[in-house]
Amino acid sequence: MDASNRCLNLQPFLVLADISRHLRPAVLPALADIRSSFSPTQPINQRAAGIVAGVTLLCTAAVTPAHAEGSYDTYISNWYVSNESRHWTDRNSDGAWTGVYFEGCSTNGAFNHAGLMLRKAVDWQPDPSKGSRTNYCGWVDWNDPDDAGEYYFVLESLSSGSRLWVNKVTIGF
Template sequence: MVRPVRALGSGTHHQKDRSNMFSRKRAIASMALTVVVSSVAAPAFAEGGFDSYMSGWLTGIKTRNWNDNNTDAASTSFAARACSYQTGRDVASIAMELNRNDTYTPDEHYGEKTLSCNNSTLTTVAWGNPGKGNFDMTLKKIDGQVTSYNGKLDVTQTRIKY
């Protein structure tokens, strides 16, 4: 659509265009400021993590491994929800061990942590920040026992953060 040409001194139409231009500039500046403030005020997140589950586990089985580049100060943690034996009986607790997988030396173990299993919420255990490396976790105990006399373990949801 072609707009008719008006003389600069013709008054209100020119002023209206000018005020719209300033309104647009203010709106753009406001959006840019919002983006900057949002990015500065955003909470710090852990470097990484993943959700998974356990099906048919016995003690000694390991999670998948991951690389922690130690780009943050986040603690390494394990969380679980809804633990049961494959027979359907509830599991009260499980113990996990954090391991650093070293290439030329024996793996470094950070100790086992026991967490109570809850059917409705994730319960979490943490090891602090172990630094940079390749890690995994090992299932060490089910209901306080190294050997399971009640069958294999199923866990509906697990979460590892690092």
């Protein structure tokens, strides 16, 4: 086997390794299964078809929230910094991550990203932060807060502009 064929045989593994850096940890075992199913002796068209199918499946799984306890869809219209989402109750009956998915984002500037903070609502006290994330019009998560209670997110910042619109928002918990 000449050097060019050896490099060609490594390409599926390099592509999958690069993609794995951007996936949620729950998706990584599936990636390992796909990697192990390829043999360097398979014809290149079979490997290519397998890689395309595997990457499509993994990319879909990586951006689709998979929450057992609950989720809801909504939208954002004309929000400014410090606006709060609707509150939801996470009973912490599972190990699912809490996350927010944005699709169709715009501002009255040029949208690049929005800063979000997850807060837990606490009666008669300041609401503690569970951390901040930057949403580039996709999925962000706070792992599992491991704490039952009422939650919401706050718009902390915008990359440009002063108002935010998001066509579809999915909150999963």
